[in-house]
Amino acid sequence: MFDFSTITTAIDQFLRDIMPSQAALLVECVLVALCAVLAYVMFAIVMIFMERKVCAAFQCRLGPMRVGPWGLLQVFADVFKMLIKEIISINNSDKVLYNLAPYLVVMSSVLTFCCLPFGEGLLVLDFNIGIFFIMAASSFGVLGILLAGWSSNNKFSMIGAVRSGAQMISYELSIGICLLTIVVMSGTMQISELVEAQRDGWFIFKGHLPAVIAFIIYLIAGNAETNRAPFDLPEAESELTAGFHTEYSGMHFGFFYVAEFMNLFIVAGIASTLFLGGWMPLHISGFDSFNTIMDYIPGVIWFLGKTFFVIWVLMWIRWTFPRLRIDQVVSLEWKYLVPIGLLNLLIMTLCVVMGWIF
Amino acid sequence: MNFVLLFTMIVASLLLVFAGMLVARLISPRTHNKQKGEAYECGIPTQGETWVHFRAGYYLFAILFLMFDIETVFLFPWATIVKDLGMSALLGVLFFLFILILGLAYAWRKKALEWK
Numbered sequence: 001m002f003d004f005s006t007i008t009t010a011i012d013q014f015l016r017d018i019m020p021s022q023a024a025l026l027v028e029c030v031l032v033a034l035c036a037v038l039a040y041v042m043f044a045i046v047m048i049f050m051e052r053k054v055c056a057a058f059q060c061r062l063g064p065m066r067v068g069p070w071g072l073l074q075v076f077a078d079v080f081k082m083l084i085k086e087i088i089s090i091n092n093s094d095k096v097l098y099n100l101a102p103y104l105v106v107m108s109s110v111l112t113f114c115c116l117p118f119g120e121g122l123l124v125l126d127f128n129i130g131i132f133f134i135m136a137a138s139s140f141g142v143l144g145i146l147l148a149g150w151s152s153n154n155k156f157s158m159i160g161a162v163r164s165g166a167q168m169i170s171y172e173l174s175i176g177i178c179l180l181t182i183v184v185m186s187g188t189m190q191i192s193e194l195v196e197a198q199r200d201g202w203f204i205f206k207g208h209l210p211a212v213i214a215f216i217i218y219l220i221a222g223n224a225e226t227n228r229a230p231f232d233l234p235e236a237e238s239e240l241t242a243g244f245h246t247e248y249s250g251m252h253f254g255f256f257y258v259a260e261f262m263n264l265f266i267v268a269g270i271a272s273t274l275f276l277g278g279w280m281p282l283h284i285s286g287f288d289s290f291n292t293i294m295d296y297i298p299g300v301i302w303f304l305g306k307t308f309f310v311i312w313v314l315m316w317i318r319w320t321f322p323r324l325r326i327d328q329v330v331s332l333e334w335k336y337l338v339p340i341g342l343l344n345l346l347i348m349t350l351c352v353v354m355g356w357i358f
Numbered sequence: 359m360n361f362v363l364l365f366t367m368i369v370a371s372l373l374l375v376f377a378g379m380l381v382a383r384l385i386s387p388r389t390h391n392k393q394k395g396e397a398y399e400c401g402i403p404t405q406g407e408t409w410v411h412f413r414a415g416y417y418l419f420a421i422l423f424l425m426f427d428i429e430t431v432f433l434f435p436w437a438t439i440v441k442d443l444g445m446s447a448l449l450g451v452l453f454f455l456f457i458l459i460l461g462l463a464y465a466w467r468k469k470a471l472e473w474k
Contacts, residue, residue, distance in 0.1 A: 029363070029366040032363060032366060036370065037370050037371070037374050041374075082382075083378075083381060083385060084386050084387075085386055086387050086388060086389065087379070087386060088394055089395070090395050090397055090398075091395040091396060092397075102375055102379075103371075103372055103375050106371055107368060107371040107372060107375075110367060110370070110371035110374070111364075111368065111371065114363075114367050124363055125360060125364060125367065127360055135430075154397045154398070155404075158408065158409070158410075158412070159412065162416050165416070165420075166415075166416045166419050166420070169419070169420065169423040170419060170423060172423075173423060173430070176427070176430040180433055180434065180437050183434065183437040183438060184437045184440045187437075187439070187440065187442075188438060189434070189438060246398055247397060251378050251381075252382075254378070255375055255378060326473055327473030330419065330473050331472075331473070334419075334422070334462075334466075334471045335466070335471060338426070338462065339462070342455060342458075342459065345433075345455075346448075349440055349447065349451060350448060352440055352441060353440070353444055353445055353447065353448050
């Protein structure tokens with residue numbers, strides 16, 4: 001496994017050699033921020049393209065094909081179009097909150113994005129309370145959505161925002177309980193240590209039954225967190241026009257769009273980090289030659305492969321199931337997922353205490 | 359170092375949106391029209407107040423969420439040391455979760471979880 005911290009340490013050493021340490025720190029921060037934001041935007045573009053192609057595949061269409069080979073430049077054209085669209089400010093809206101909302105939404109998703117371990121030594125924020133930080137940062141997004149709906153002087157937006165708030169805070173609970181199950185098993189909250197603990201087997205294999213249940217609950221709750229079908233009540237286009245971002249236009253809307261897609265990426269990334277081993281290759285004990293071949297594949301490709309697999313599963317769900325009603329959404333969460341999740345947490349604790357995990 | 363990076367990323371994310379909006383404002387056209395300022399809603403002229411009453415049900419779920427979310431906060435430190443505590447961790451959390459599930463059962467019984 002290639003350790004990216006050798007590169008970062010080398011750059012750090014080089015910068016410290018040619019300038020005072022304070023200036024070096026500043027330059028490093030700018031570099032890190034540039035790389036992270038660029039990666040964020042690039043992944044958003046990849047995700048949008050993937051969504052359109054996967055959607056087309058499920059509906060027996062071709063998807064975008066005209067702009068560039070296989071429509072590869074379509075998303076760039078869309079981004080450019082969005083940039084040159086007029087930004088309309090509407091009457092009677094709460095101007096400050098209206099303009100603040102996209103900042104909060106993007107900030108929450110950028111901060112969560114920074115916690116994803118793309119490879120060994122290739123993650124920006126590695127707190128010792130990593131998972132807890134992810135939960136805290138991702139719950140910022142709800143605030144932005146509530147503000148957007150509240151401030152845009154539109155009944156549909158407000159209904160969409162309130163629905164979205166109710167749904168997101170409810171399903172955040174299930175996500176918390178699933179993450180808790182994994183923390184019980186690993187005994188650490190630091191992302192890098194969590195991935196390191198999966199060197200001899202991914203958590204979904206190590207934790208067998210309770211980990212599989214937690215994974216399934218996490219996928220359902222994660223799908224609801226990103227406000228995608230079958231949980232797309234907040235932006236149900238046949239009832240609420242477009243939900244909380246109806247009144248936003250041009251790039252204002254673009255940031256909501258980007259953040260929504262990146263939230264999907266982040267949910268899938270956390271799933272692959274906690275359950276599918278992050279950047280750890282697949283190892284089967286006993287098959288030494290197979291394990292050696294798997295070791296040759298770089299960690300970044302493992303991580304992205306798992307993440308895009310989970311994203312593909314979530315898109316499959318999105319384009320297959322019809323939308324739920326709001327009463328079905330809340331009863332699914334409070335009557336099924338929360339009790340099952342709590343029970344699952346107890347089972348996992350029992351397994352850990354009795355030493356029944358591998 | 360982590361907190362420096364956290365601060366950097368907060369600033370970077372704000373700058374990302376700010377720069378995007380700035381570029382968009384610079385190169386996008388700006389025309390004025392009396393109709394343009396009105397709320398789009400669903401395409402026809404808006405009727406009545408915007409900040410209308412909405413269901414109290416949302417409020418109820420917010421309260422329930424508060425209860426369970428704080429429980430999650432309490433459980434995180436416990437979760438990191440389950441391996442060291444052994445059996446006493448399980449018994450302790452059983453008691454804790456019992457009280458909590460009692461609360462959920464009460465809400466369920468009182469039909470707070472129904473969406474009428």
